[in-house]
Amino acid sequence: MTKFNAWNVIKNGLNGQSYWTRQWRDPEPKSIYDVVIIGGGLHGLATAYYLAKNHNIKNVAVLEKGWIGGGNAGRNTTIVRSNYMMPGNHEFYEHSLKLWENLSHELNYNVMFSQRAHVSLFHSPGAKDSVSRIYNIMRLHGTDAELWDLKTLKKKIPHLNYHNSRFPILGAAVQKRAGNARHDAVAWGYARAADTLGVDILQNYEVTGFTRKNGNIESIQTSRGIIKGKKIGFAVAGNTSVLWQMAELGNLPIESHKLQAFVSEAVKPLLDQVVVYGVGGAHFYISQSDKGSMVFGGDLDWYKSYAQRGNLPMVQDVAEAAMAIFPSLGRIRLLRHWAGVMDMTMDGSFFICKTPISNLYLNAGWNYGGFKASPASGWYFADLIANESPHNYVQNHNLERFEKGINIDERGAGPDPKLHG
Amino acid sequence: MIRINCPYCGERDHSEFSYGGDATINYPSLDASEKEWTEAIFFRKNIKGFQFETWHHSNGCRMWLVVERSTVTHEIKSVKPCHPNLQKVVENNK
Numbered sequence: 001m002t003k004f005n006a007w008n009v010i011k012n013g014l015n016g017q018s019y020w021t022r023q024w025r026d027p028e029p030k031s032i033y034d035v036v037i038i039g040g041g042l043h044g045l046a047t048a049y050y051l052a053k054n055h056n057i058k059n060v061a062v063l064e065k066g067w068i069g070g071g072n073a074g075r076n077t078t079i080v081r082s083n084y085m086m087p088g089n090h091e092f093y094e095h096s097l098k099l100w101e102n103l104s105h106e107l108n109y110n111v112m113f114s115q116r117a118h119v120s121l122f123h124s125p126g127a128k129d130s131v132s133r134i135y136n137i138m139r140l141h142g143t144d145a146e147l148w149d150l151k152t153l154k155k156k157i158p159h160l161n162y163h164n165s166r167f168p169i170l171g172a173a174v175q176k177r178a179g180n181a182r183h184d185a186v187a188w189g190y191a192r193a194a195d196t197l198g199v200d201i202l203q204n205y206e207v208t209g210f211t212r213k214n215g216n217i218e219s220i221q222t223s224r225g226i227i228k229g230k231k232i233g234f235a236v237a238g239n240t241s242v243l244w245q246m247a248e249l250g251n252l253p254i255e256s257h258k259l260q261a262f263v264s265e266a267v268k269p270l271l272d273q274v275v276v277y278g279v280g281g282a283h284f285y286i287s288q289s290d291k292g293s294m295v296f297g298g299d300l301d302w303y304k305s306y307a308q309r310g311n312l313p314m315v316q317d318v319a320e321a322a323m324a325i326f327p328s329l330g331r332i333r334l335l336r337h338w339a340g341v342m343d344m345t346m347d348g349s350f351f352i353c354k355t356p357i358s359n360l361y362l363n364a365g366w367n368y369g370g371f372k373a374s375p376a377s378g379w380y381f382a383d384l385i386a387n388e389s390p391h392n393y394v395q396n397h398n399l400e401r402f403e404k405g406i407n408i409d410e411r412g413a414g415p416d417p418k419l420h421g
Numbered sequence: 422m423i424r425i426n427c428p429y430c431g432e433r434d435h436s437e438f439s440y441g442g443d444a445t446i447n448y449p450s451l452d453a454s455e456k457e458w459t460e461a462i463f464f465r466k467n468i469k470g471f472q473f474e475t476w477h478h479s480n481g482c483r484m485w486l487v488v489e490r491s492t493v494t495h496e497i498k499s500v501k502p503c504h505p506n507l508q509k510v511v512e513n514n515k
Contacts, residue, residue: 241467251464255442256492303423303440306469306492312422313436346463402463403455415462416442 001196004108023188024068024195029202029227033061035385036220036229038207038243040064041073042183043363043370044235045190045201046378047385049107052197054379055386060199061229063222065206069187072238072370075308075340077261077285077297079274080372081118081178083145085137086408089349091393094143096376097177103375109189111181112290118178119148119157120276121325123167127280131173138175148172157273161327167281180274180287180295186374202227210247216359217247231385233361235377238341239306240364249356253346253402254365255417258339259300260310262318264332266292277325283421284321293335296322299421300368301339310339342367348420349408352381353390353398361385362399367420423490426500428511429482441475444487444503469493475503 002008002021012019035051037044040062051057080100082093104111122128128147135145149171154162162169191201202224209221220227234243244252271294274287286296298318301311315337322329345351345365350373355362363381366373380394390398396406402415413419423435443465449457466472469492476486485503490496502508 239469241465242469245466251460251466253463253465255465255467256469303435304442304467304472304474304492305495307495311435313434403459417465418440 001192004110023192024201026203027200029061029200029225030059032228032230033200034059034229035231035233036060036227037062037233037235038220039235039237040068040191040201040203041071041235041237042186042190042374043237043366043377043381044233045187045194046374047233047235047363047381048199048201048378049190049194049197050378050382051386052194052199055382057386058198060194061227062194062199062201063205063207063220063227064201064203065223067203068191068201069184072340072342073183073187075261075338076183076371077287077295078180078183078289078371079118079178079285079287080113080181081175081274082143082372083118083120083134083138083173083175083178084410085134086349086410088393088396088408089410090138090141090143092376092380093373094141095379095393096373099375099379100181100372101177103181103186103189107189107193109185109192111185111189113181114179114290115177116179116287117273118175118276119153119273120173121153121160121169121278121281122171122173123169123278123281125170127278128170131279135173144175144177146174146176148174157271157275159270159326159328160275161325164324167278167324169278173279178274182290183371190374190378207243207246215357217357231359231361233363233381233385235363235381237343237364237366237370240343240362247357247360252364253399254343255304256306256341257300257303257344257418258305258307258310258341259297259368260314260318260337260339261295261297262315262337263289263335264294264329265335267294267332268292270294270328275325277321282321282324284318284325286322286326294329294332300342300344300418302418304418306341308339308341310337342370344417344420346402346415346417347407347409348411348413349397350377351397351399352377352384352394354384355399423495423497425476425486425488425497427478427481427484427486428500428502429484430478433478433481435476437478437480438476438486439479441477441485444473444475471498
């Protein structure tokens with residue numbers, strides 16, 4: 001693997017770029033793996049990487065039904081933040097943010113992580129109180145958080161619509177270390193780094209069934225033959241229920257919903273932050289990519305679906321929210337929009353846990369927030385698989401929490417998956 | 422846009438309706454075990470394919486409907502009133 005550094009850039013610049021090696025291999029599967037991760041998205045790749053890096057488990061395969069970066073890894077709005085308040089969640093996402101801060105160096109791959117600040121507008125005194133409480137809890141746990149009054153906000157982002165009488169902007173809750181990253185680069189970076197450590201990335205292997213022996217999963221049937229692993233991990237958010245039922249494990253506290261994201265044509269620098277509209281307002285988030293496109297999204301489509309395509313009422317809804325907060329976007333043209341299928345859980349929090357099958361481990365239920373969680377998700381899922389017991393941060397992120405009454409419900413929305421936005 | 426054929430109002434855009442959820446949940450008796458209640462409230466089949474689900478015609482007749490819809494293609498096979506007695510009324514009026 002040719003390392004990315006200044007010396008190699010210059011050398012290859014002089015050699016007609018002919019000495020770069022490919023990013024990862026396309027290997028034939030081995031007869032048996034120590035760990036097989038199903039799902040070659042960001043979480044699966046990160047898990048494989050940290051298994052090799054942190055736990056020295058290198059005989060690992062990642063099975064991907066399509067190609068790396070072709071699922072939800074490439075279907076998100078790339079926002080990274082850690083503004084969570086529930087025990088378990090805030091430590092987890094803060095660790096994730098810390099991993100993001102060093103990710104480009106760690107992977108030797110520029111993931112273009114840009115800490116440009118995440119600005120959540122609030123629109124009523126009640127919303128201000130509510131978000132102040134959350135951001136104070138964050139501060140108490142050592143996460144950066146601050147409130148901007150209207151004067152500061154107007155100075156930082158002068159071109160918001162400050163004359164909206166239905167949802168007046170009163171200020172913003174801000175996390176300055178938050179921002180966004182280039183999603184493809186994260187997938188490729190983890191794939192390349194994992195491959196360098198010996199992980200086999202098997203693309204176009206769609207899982208079609210499991211063979212059980214003595215209660216365990218002995219082998220995995222795929223569209224390209226049988227794969228064997230001593231331990232199996234699911235990291236297939238969006239389709240978790242499908243695999244779960246394939247393993248004859250019954251029901252899950254998950255519904256699959258689709259969330260749309262939108263990208264406009266490229267324009268000159270317009271927005272330096274990630275802006276969310278907002279607390280006590282609509283549900284809309286926007287940032288500008290390095291190419292200049294406005295990247296934005298809103299609510300999910302409100303009905304259960306496995307289709308990776310969005311519906312028009314939500315396009316209208318998001319466009320209306322955009323106009324309400326950013327009237328200057330009025331004549332911008334949409335380049336493309338798409339939908340990703342997400343595991344929406346009954347309390348809006350994820351699962352990193354053991355399962356009723358002793359050699360099967362579950363990573364699922366990422367709701368709206370899978371992208372930012374990828375590094376920590378891989379870190380703690382690898383930790384669970386290697387050490388057989390969950391780290392303190394994720395000890396309640398299991399399937400038993402509902403029966404025990406320890407739901408991790410950030411919004412307090414109750415057991416209706418579509419409401420956990 | 423999904424078009425839902427409301428038995429009371431006729432075919433309308435799905436934006437007139439609000440999605441309810443899984444229409445096959447049977448809530449257990451009040452003295453049932455915690456396990457059974459947890460299963461009914463929190464756990465779902467999450468079917469990939471045709472499922473029965475409830476929709477509320479919230480911007481129309483405000484009646485609750487049971488819709489058989491594919492979660493992959495969004496094709497709708499049947500739409501019925503939630504209450505079986507109302508189904509009879511609808512059929513008698515045809």
